[in-house]
Amino acid sequence: MNEKSSWVIDELLNSNYKYDSSIIPAKTSMYGMPQAPKSPYMISNSNLDKDNDNGKLIEFPLLVTKFLGKTIPAAGGFYLRTLPLKIIKNAIKSYERKEIPGSFYIHSWELTPELIPKIKLPTKNHFITFHKIEKTFSKMEKLLNEFEFTRFDSYISKIHN
Structure with missing residues (x-):
């Protein structure tokens, strides 16, 4: 998920989802939000990469690790x-x-x-x-x-x- 696909958050909420796991707190050539938290946080379509007090969906970011000094998905x-x-x-x-x-x-x-x-x-x-x-x-x-x-x-x- 990224800023271009943030509309999905509202669709998940409209479909009564309570949590999501689409954010990767690392940057790749295809996706990623390196500034996002590594632990669960409240997400909204306007704040994909930080905890949002108004968020109604719990984001479970995907596992990342350091490899050769760079944060990468794992x-x-x-x-x-x-x-x-x-x-x-x-x-x-x-x-x-x-x-x-x-x-x-x-x-x-x-x-x-x-x-x-x-x-x-x-x-x-x-x-x-x-x-x-x-x-x-x-x-x-x-x-x-x-x-x-x-x-x-x-x-x-x-x-x-």
């Missing part, structure tokens, strides 16, 4: 497939020490690469979409076996009790 997709597992585990451990939920995601198509039609894409998009796609399931499985994960609604209930 949450899923290309980064989950490409980064060494040790770097992702260290990012999760760093968030755990700070008591920040480390949100990550998996694209459904990454779990069944044998079923994905290999459509012709520009070279960069092909690389981002398919690089090490066969590693996704095993990496996700290792993370699920090593760390305790929960749902956003369970986390919200826990912090409000």
Whole structure:
């Protein structure tokens, strides 16, 4: 998500969503809001990158880490497939020490690469979409076996009790 797609926040609220996980507090060539908090905050369509007292949607920013001195996503997709597992585990451990939920995601198509039609894409998009796609399931499985994960609604209930 970025300023051009901020209208989505209002659509989520109109559809009775309570939380979102679309902000990446890092800058990439495709997306990212490097100034956004790493821990959950209240978001609005006019304030994507900072806590907003008038916000009605809880943003769970995606996991990031430092790599070669730069903050990069470590949450899923290309980064989950490409980064060494040790770097992702260290990012999760760093968030755990700070008591920040480390949100990550998996694209459904990454779990069944044998079923994905290999459509012709520009070279960069092909690389981002398919690089090490066969590693996704095993990496996700290792993370699920090593760390305790929960749902956003369970986390919200826990912090409000």
